[in-house]
Amino acid sequence: MSATAGTQLQARIKESREKLDAHVREIVEWHFNPETGSPFWLDFAGKLDWDPRKEVRTYDDLDKFGFFQDEWLRGGPVRRWVPKAYSDSPIYVFETGGSTGVPKSRISVNDFRIDYEMFSDTLSDQYFPKGADWLMLGPSGPRRLRLAVEHLAQHRGGICFCVDLDPRWVIKLIKMGEMQMMEKYKQHVIDQAVTILKAHDNIKCMFATPKLLEALCEKVSLKKMGVTGVFCGGTEMTPQFHRFAVEELMEGAYFAPTYGNTLMGLATHKVPEPEDNWAIIYFPPNPRAIIDVVDPDEPSRLVDYGQTGRVRLTTLTKEFFMPRFLERDEAERERPCDQYPWDGVRNVRPFSRLQTSVVEGVY
């Protein structure tokens, strides 16, 4: 990078940071203002000996809240998360996890639409043509993915066909050792997808989880099916999978890996460069969501660029405020780049210290 380019990037990083700090002030004001805020955060603020609206001025000041506990999202009343400003709006509730016990819930009004419209801006019209129809091949049910992908398709002028997969049932089958039944269920899902793809020529774009994408490509050629762009996510993707997908599954279609969840939104990928050696590098939709990579033993401290640490999420929308949530993932901290002048993450994978308790990558 030339000195001029470096200086320009530094200026953009500074600008994005100022924008983030201003956004933090706006969101904290919104969630802790009795006129607009949610019962949960107003109640939370009532127990503090400091006023978040006065004392939180920058992104770093969010440390004052401590770490967001995922237990807060398990169980009701779910309306305690609805900001007063949206109390008359139609409310969605989306769930994450939930193979055992009470799942985590997040309320939503329009966030899933906004997140996916922002994601849409990162997709190329060449590979994800406007007006083309989509296939959504992945979990629906209590998750937001189906509605979000459907909105993405509609936002781009298409219609979305959906094939469902219930990941909670898949996890149960695995725990019961019913591997043959799991395989039959996967084939049932794939058979439906193949039928849809063969019957509808205008499907050119699709969402699929990594495992379902592999299984689909064992049955059909994406090229022959007319698919030109694949948006993939939902579970861990390794660099080897990334390479395999691009070199062998896509047959010229564009592969767009993503990282995200119901709580955070959607982090998009940086277009791979040869020097990345197929590492998957994600950047969050700053300032609505921020991904930090922190020292697992001291999670308020960021690790250095290139170093491995635990993923820490912060969501800052008017519908949902989630500061400093420690995710069950680890990654390397990635430097800002021209396209995304804020921190990213490289090669996200399950947090190694928790690996024994996580059933990952089953769908």
Place this chain on the structure above:
Amino acid sequence: MLHIPIIRKGKPYKSIDVQRVPHFRTRETFVEISQANTGLISRDLRDQESPRAALEHLSTDELLAMSKQAAEYYMHDTLPVGDESQSPDDYVNQLSATTGMPHVLVRKNMNKIYGVMAEMEKVISGLTRGLDLKIIDQGYGVHEGHEVSFFPRTQSLGVILPSNSPGVHSLWIPSIAMKIPLVLKPGSSEPWSPYRIMQAMIKAGVPAEAFSYYPTDHGGSGAILRTCGRGMFFGDSASVGKYASDPRIELHGTGYSKVVIGEDLIDDWEKYLDIIVKSILENGGRSCINASGVWVPRKGREIAEALAQRMSEVIPRTVDDPQAQIAPFANPDIAARISAIVDQGLTEAGATDVTAKYRPNRIVDLEGATYLLPTIVHCESPEHPLANREFLFPYASVVEANQDSMPEIFGPTLVVTALTEDQKLINRLISSSLVDRLNIGPIPTMQIAWDQPHEGNLFEHLYARRAFQRMAAA
């Protein structure tokens, strides 16, 4: 750094995911092994016809000649390993470095593998019970005066391999002579033998596309077993148990092999001590055909005592010591876990570690390597939790049981060496489905005859016979 690639139908492929396998002593990375993702394996195995076609156009006689030649290459030549070359001595050193197996035991296993490749004609004859090999080539013919026809049940044989002992590789090698391509998943710390065997075969003229080699995880292993028409799976009881109801897969789990002495010969037990010691100790006690139990009607304590004395002479030695008899554990934690299981069992009344009085500890270290010393446990009852166990080191229980209750009392057993002339007991063993391989007389459990199929017959696993009639056209 030496790197072992994936082999996709004969073509090397370097993966971004690599497993780093350490040297058993220094714990520093010794070799990097490319790891295949599940999707890559499944995708490759969509086409199993072309590798099969490549073998099909060769005659069985040609493949037998290639196998014989490959035996020489395997034993004596320098062959490729990744981008580097591997002499026979390199192979011994490398295999020993990642598994801890002493050189002398590696060379014994080499001889075993060499024997199968060099004697492939005899092996195939044993497996097919003397079938004219032209019948395999043309699919039909006359055998012992009868029209017969055989067809392949599969386009490939998927094999999930272990790391414990290279000798097991002799079981799948005949697949090539039977024209069935191989899809191999090597053991995580023993990538060497299948790779070298494959390279020797290719050098001898076997089409490279008949070999796929996928170092991978459990998901990848599952894809191999699911996708190949026939499979072979080496693993512990828990792993192979998942496939117990799948007739496509030949399972090679825990052996629980035993020496049984009948009431008629029990007073002469001392005559058989060498046979028993050999059965327990040979190959470092790492094989499923090593005896892990000595079942007797009486005199258990005396026998256990005598075995313990003999076993206490076994000491850890360096890997290059020609006297070495036992191997260290590549992962010392596993040794500690195994020893803890034995100790846990001993807390239950009715069992004694008879070897304990001859040595201070079961676990010992030598030059940074961790060993488990041979252990003989006397069990007063067949119900004791240590009576019917098998571990990855020379371990045997000596159990007293009524011989009329055998073999039901000890359950599924890979090899039984029966030291008896009591026809009633012999008949019970012969007619039992619990006994896989039966040696009658003073034959160590470890002694293999290549014309005797081991744990299922590979020919019958890969080929089926159909009813067949033929009449010349009028």
